[in-house]
Amino acid sequence: MTVFPPLLSRRLWGRSFDSPIILAGGTAGFGTELILTDGGCLEGVAAVVSKSVTLNPRAGNPPPRIQETEFGLLNSIGLANPGVYSVVSHVLEQSVNMSCPLIVNVAGETEDEFARVVQVLEGSPVPWAYEVNVSCPNVASGGLPFGSDPRAVERISRTVAGVTARPFCVKLTPNAGSLVETAVAAQEGGASGVTVCNTFLGMKMDWKTGTTLLRKKVAGYSSPALLPLVVARVWQVSQAVSVPVLASGGVARGEDILELLAAGAEMVQVGSRLMRRPHAPRELLQEARGLLE
Numbered sequence: 001m002t003v004f005p006p007l008l009s010r011r012l013w014g015r016s017f018d019s020p021i022i023l024a025g026g027t028a029g030f031g032t033e034l035i036l037t038d039g040g041c042l043e044g045v046a047a048v049v050s051k052s053v054t055l056n057p058r059a060g061n062p063p064p065r066i067q068e069t070e071f072g073l074l075n076s077i078g079l080a081n082p083g084v085y086s087v088v089s090h091v092l093e094q095s096v097n098m099s100c101p102l103i104v105n106v107a108g109e110t111e112d113e114f115a116r117v118v119q120v121l122e123g124s125p126v127p128w129a130y131e132v133n134v135s136c137p138n139v140a141s142g143g144l145p146f147g148s149d150p151r152a153v154e155r156i157s158r159t160v161a162g163v164t165a166r167p168f169c170v171k172l173t174p175n176a177g178s179l180v181e182t183a184v185a186a187q188e189g190g191a192s193g194v195t196v197c198n199t200f201l202g203m204k205m206d207w208k209t210g211t212t213l214l215r216k217k218v219a220g221y222s223s224p225a226l227l228p229l230v231v232a233r234v235w236q237v238s239q240a241v242s243v244p245v246l247a248s249g250g251v252a253r254g255e256d257i258l259e260l261l262a263a264g265a266e267m268v269q270v271g272s273r274l275m276r277r278p279h280a281p282r283e284l285l286q287e288a289r290g291l292l293e
């Protein structure tokens, strides 16, 4: 039951946290990169979501693949990562001493790949939980995101639930199909939560030449201006499912966190803001506490 104004101390999957803030997938590496540069970046952070991990290594899309716009950020990183075997043998061990738990984000090119990646990750004691990124393109069905088909999301959730006892949430896409239907399907498939939501499709043109600024052309757009779109989706989804909703998108102020919690989120992810303000979690938490006081 949501209490108003919302409390900043939270419970997720049996653990208690003083902060609702989770670092969003792909914006904080595996968390260890932050510790190496400045341990203070993890202050106020309840958990870190890793960048998406796939079965095989991926170089991602050719550059340029990130572009700042006047009010936001376009990215088409294309799931660049060293592949799950390398992540398990070389990367995760460095996250052991991190001050907060790690949620490993998994992606796949086929429906089966998600569970195969999770199976390999099960060999490591490090992941606390998983986030299943169904926003990536389903190669077998013409490149539409898996998340555009609720039945595919239900099947993926079911196969993942079949290979792990760890909690996992499904990260939904706002770009195709009904987000509410897909969230319900994820829950029916056995997901322990849903993340609402991934980036919105966007593009930046060079009007002088007719080319796009990013090589991949259409990219994922994140911006504080999208906050009301995310608040609406978090509210709609939280009315429809009983599993925790993790909000993702548009957070730039402490007040945004309180708003997403009031709309029904259990936890709130922070992504692009970290690129401007690496200490954003600490600052956001202070702001939110100040407002509540």
Ligand SMILES: Cc1cc2nc3c(=O)[nH]c(=O)nc-3n(C[C@H](O)[C@H](O)[C@H](O)COP(=O)(O)O)c2cc1C
Pocket: 024, 025, 026, 027, 050, 051, 052, 066, 073, 075, 077, 079, 105, 133, 171, 197, 198, 199, 222, 223, 224, 248, 249, 250, 251, 269, 270, 271, 272, 273
């Ligand atoms: C540079 C960049 C890389 C991202 N990489 C991933 C990724 O690998 N997997 C994923 O599920 N989401 C990825 N995202 C999406 C974020 O996790 C987040 O859902 C989105 O940016 C919205 O939150 P924000 O407005 O706080 O940035 C990425 C976002 C950015 C900006």
